[in-house]
Amino acid sequence: MRVFIAGIDGYLGWALAQYMTQQGHTVAGADALMRRQWVAEMDSYSAIPIANHEERMAAFEAEFGTNLDFRVGDLTDYDFVKTCLEDFQPDAIVHLAQMPSAPYSMLDNKHAVWTQVNNITTNLNILYAIKDVVPNAHLVKLGTMGEYGQPNVDIPEGFFDVEFNGRQDTLWFPRAAGSWYHQSKVHDSHNTYFTTKIWNLRATDIMQGVVFGTTYPEMNENPHLRTRLDFDQSFGTAINRFCAQAVVGHPLTLYGAGTMKRAFLPLRDSMRCLTLAVENPATAGEFRVFNQFAESYSIVELAYIVQSVGQEIGLDVQVKHYDNPRVEKEEHYYNPIRENLDRIGYVPTTDVKSEIKVMLKDLIQFKERIEAKKQLLVPDIRWDGSHQRSKELNLPETVQ
Amino acid sequence: MRVFIAGIDGYLGWALAQYMTQQGHTVAGADALMRRQWVAEMDSYSAIPIANHEERMAAFEAEFGTNLDFRVGDLTDYDFVKTCLEDFQPDAIVHLAQMPSAPYSMLDNKHAVWTQVNNITTNLNILYAIKDVVPNAHLVKLGTMGEYGQPNVDIPEGFFDVEFNGRQDTLWFPRAAGSWYHQSKVHDSHNTYFTTKIWNLRATDIMQGVVFGTTYPEMNENPHLRTRLDFDQSFGTAINRFCAQAVVGHPLTLYGAGTMKRAFLPLRDSMRCLTLAVENPATAGEFRVFNQFAESYSIVELAYIVQSVGQEIGLDVQVKHYDNPRVEKEEHYYNPIRENLDRIGYVPTTDVKSEIKVMLKDLIQFKERIEAKKQLLVPDIRWDGSHQRSKELNLPETVQ
Numbered sequence: 001m002r003v004f005i006a007g008i009d010g011y012l013g014w015a016l017a018q019y020m021t022q023q024g025h026t027v028a029g030a031d032a033l034m035r036r037q038w039v040a041e042m043d044s045y046s047a048i049p050i051a052n053h054e055e056r057m058a059a060f061e062a063e064f065g066t067n068l069d070f071r072v073g074d075l076t077d078y079d080f081v082k083t084c085l086e087d088f089q090p091d092a093i094v095h096l097a098q099m100p101s102a103p104y105s106m107l108d109n110k111h112a113v114w115t116q117v118n119n120i121t122t123n124l125n126i127l128y129a130i131k132d133v134v135p136n137a138h139l140v141k142l143g144t145m146g147e148y149g150q151p152n153v154d155i156p157e158g159f160f161d162v163e164f165n166g167r168q169d170t171l172w173f174p175r176a177a178g179s180w181y182h183q184s185k186v187h188d189s190h191n192t193y194f195t196t197k198i199w200n201l202r203a204t205d206i207m208q209g210v211v212f213g214t215t216y217p218e219m220n221e222n223p224h225l226r227t228r229l230d231f232d233q234s235f236g237t238a239i240n241r242f243c244a245q246a247v248v249g250h251p252l253t254l255y256g257a258g259t260m261k262r263a264f265l266p267l268r269d270s271m272r273c274l275t276l277a278v279e280n281p282a283t284a285g286e287f288r289v290f291n292q293f294a295e296s297y298s299i300v301e302l303a304y305i306v307q308s309v310g311q312e313i314g315l316d317v318q319v320k321h322y323d324n325p326r327v328e329k330e331e332h333y334y335n336p337i338r339e340n341l342d343r344i345g346y347v348p349t350t351d352v353k354s355e356i357k358v359m360l361k362d363l364i365q366f367k368e369r370i371e372a373k374k375q376l377l378v379p380d381i382r383w384d385g386s387h388q389r390s391k392e393l394n395l396p397e398t399v400q
Numbered sequence: 401m402r403v404f405i406a407g408i409d410g411y412l413g414w415a416l417a418q419y420m421t422q423q424g425h426t427v428a429g430a431d432a433l434m435r436r437q438w439v440a441e442m443d444s445y446s447a448i449p450i451a452n453h454e455e456r457m458a459a460f461e462a463e464f465g466t467n468l469d470f471r472v473g474d475l476t477d478y479d480f481v482k483t484c485l486e487d488f489q490p491d492a493i494v495h496l497a498q499m500p501s502a503p504y505s506m507l508d509n510k511h512a513v514w515t516q517v518n519n520i521t522t523n524l525n526i527l528y529a530i531k532d533v534v535p536n537a538h539l540v541k542l543g544t545m546g547e548y549g550q551p552n553v554d555i556p557e558g559f560f561d562v563e564f565n566g567r568q569d570t571l572w573f574p575r576a577a578g579s580w581y582h583q584s585k586v587h588d589s590h591n592t593y594f595t596t597k598i599w600n601l602r603a604t605d606i607m608q609g610v611v612f613g614t615t616y617p618e619m620n621e622n623p624h625l626r627t628r629l630d631f632d633q634s635f636g637t638a639i640n641r642f643c644a645q646a647v648v649g650h651p652l653t654l655y656g657a658g659t660m661k662r663a664f665l666p667l668r669d670s671m672r673c674l675t676l677a678v679e680n681p682a683t684a685g686e687f688r689v690f691n692q693f694a695e696s697y698s699i700v701e702l703a704y705i706v707q708s709v710g711q712e713i714g715l716d717v718q719v720k721h722y723d724n725p726r727v728e729k730e731e732h733y734y735n736p737i738r739e740n741l742d743r744i745g746y747v748p749t750t751d752v753k754s755e756i757k758v759m760l761k762d763l764i765q766f767k768e769r770i771e772a773k774k775q776l777l778v779p780d781i782r783w784d785g786s787h788q789r790s791k792e793l794n795l796p797e798t799v800q
Contacts, residue, residue: 153571
């Protein structure tokens with residue numbers, strides 16, 4: 001199939017371009033390379049050194065024997081989006097092109113507005129370009145499990161059957177996101193659903209759990225083809241950040257009690273699921289929601305898994321609690337449902353320990369790079385709008 | 401109380417500035433005067449001639465004996481919003497400053513993106529400015545009943561108690577809006593709710609029905625103080641448009657069968673309800689939703705009410721069906737709940753016939769102005785993105 005990846009330079013996008021090419025698909029994509037700037041703005045960089053655009057292009061051609069149609073451009077420019085789709089005529093668009101960090105979006109008014117404007121505009125442009133150019137193409141849009149928030153009921157896949165005042169309907173499951181970034185994804189989900197109704201577009205909205213890991217099946221060893229791995233407070237996600245902390249001997253930074261639960265999946269499963277979604281498209285007018293994760297854990301459970309795996313390979317890993325810079329419930333019910341992906345062939349990787357071991361061994365090679373940014377490992381972007389580094393909390397040691 | 405009206409130059413804003421001043425409140429506001437430009441872009445104007453900014457200011461001072469602090473400026477500029485609130489120190493902010501037209505937002509990609517960016521940015525700026533400058537001030541945010549869409553269950557005030565898979569929770573009632581404009585209000589509702597949770601702001605989200613009418617209690621007769629009344633396909637709402645059509649002998653333009661239902665309220669009730677909301681503020685951290693309407697009607701019922709009232713005053717009013725430029729269900733259940741406003745003293749005006757009679761008599765004075773724009777009375781902005789004037793449908797005459 002012809003697959004256009006919006007956001008092809010990012011953590012998932014660059015890996016997916018290679019993975020899907022290996023699976024026999026024809027890949028193209030676009031990216032404004034902004035992720036590199038945002039992470040630099042956080043005074044950080046990828047723990048794994050990444051090649052610049054030209055090096056990536058050359059390495060891709062050398063390894064895969066084909067030129068990658070990767071256009072550097074800004075998807076908030078409608079004419080650019082339209083031209084990309086006109087030229088490539090994709091069967092599917094995988095839309096990963098968004099500013100993906102909660103803390104970055106919570107920095108201040110300017111970052112909040114910019115995040116929502118950027119993400120919403122990009123998504124609206126892609127929706128209009130599909131309608132105008134390739135109305136039968138299937139949009140696979142990356143959302144997040146964080147759109148749902150922390151309801152006290154099971155989390156269905158997008159919709160649920162309810163009875164209210166004696167009448168029944170199948171309704172949109174309410175979203176209750178916890179940052180301006182997560183809210184932008186909620187807005188995108190609403191906007192995308194609307195186009196399936198008025199324009200008969202085909203869309204799969206991926207409610208993805210937190211991705212972790214540095215490798216994926218048949219990952220190419222060429223260093224110019226490696227994908228990024230962030231560990232700063234904004235662009236580093238939970239397990240990735242913990243693993244980076246573990247290799248440099250910094251305590252794992254649990255926010256608050258760390259008892260809040262999240263859904264997770266290894267990078268390899270993200271690649272597999274996105275490919276399954278593309279290969280099994282939604283029908284015309286269908287808005288399909290996939291809860292895309294392998295397993296759920298509390299953050300504190302994961303920290304102790306990282307600690308124990310670290311010990312196995314000789315790392316001395318401490319776990320510490322810091323006052324939570326976010327506003328969220330720490331104790332809550334959490335039971336997301338995952339059925340749609342299983343139905344099209346997804347078998348989750350449940351051996352999180354092995355994944356983490358691979359990752360720690362990988363990151364040890366880049367210890368010095370992480371070490372040099374050690375001062376960034378404790379968060380200072382707070383949900384109340386202030387900027388103050390979180391303090392260590394004196395909580396009783398959690399039982400593993 | 402000190403009340404800041406964002407969008408003070410509009411249909412509701414300019415009336416509300418006067419109404420609340422009469423009620424003894426101290427009013428200030430801001431507006432970029434964009435509504436005048438959008439309507440001009442539709443090649444139209446207000447049926448009731450409206451004064452320019454300087455004339456309005458002079459007339460306000462002459463009639464109310466006080467200078468109105470009305471700043472002309474763009475609320476997408478955060479520094480402007482912040483300065484307004486710093487200088488005025490309001491107890492309440494009534495936020496009406498949005499692009500309010502569904503068809504305008506559906507014109508094309510450019511208008512869709514602009515609508516969402518403008519509305520979301522303005523609202524985010526107001527939220528941040530409240531947090532930064534007047535954290536105890538109460539935000540009264542204008543949403544729309546259109547946020548809810550057409551669910552097959554009763555429409556509660558923002559939240560509902562549900563049971564799902566054996567567990568209970570009070571959840572956000574899902575929004576399912578039918579245009580990019582309505583979607584922008586859904587996004588604003590989500591964003592506003594979030595700030596009541598993380599910043600403890602006080603907010604009332606007004607899900608307002610379709611407003612109609614040209615007058616409000618003790619309306620000043622000075623022509624420089626009159627508020628606008630739009631009748632073009634984009635900025636004219638159902639009853640207002642029908643009344644304008646009736647006075648010039650144009651058939652009332654029912655979209656499709658016209659059997660879709662909406663909640664309505666006269667302009668006078670909108671003024672009364674907004675004032676009640678301001679005078680009975682939400683508590684810190686409270687996100688309160690008001691379903692603000694007097695009564696529900698199908699559009700076809702209203703058309704025949706306008707016809708019969710028109711006949712009483714000697715107008716020959718025809719009702720015709722046109723193919724519906726929108727994508728919406730024409731037959732649907734509709735039962736919005738209204739309890740919160742009643743609890744603080746709202747008594748709805750249920751005599752819609754008398755309201756319409758006042759309005760028709762008022763508009764007859766401006767017959768020539770409407771006549772000159774007669775070619776605009778049949779819609780040509782279609783939800784599928786095309787632009788084609790709706791054709792008359794041969795539907796059997798509806799029984800009144």
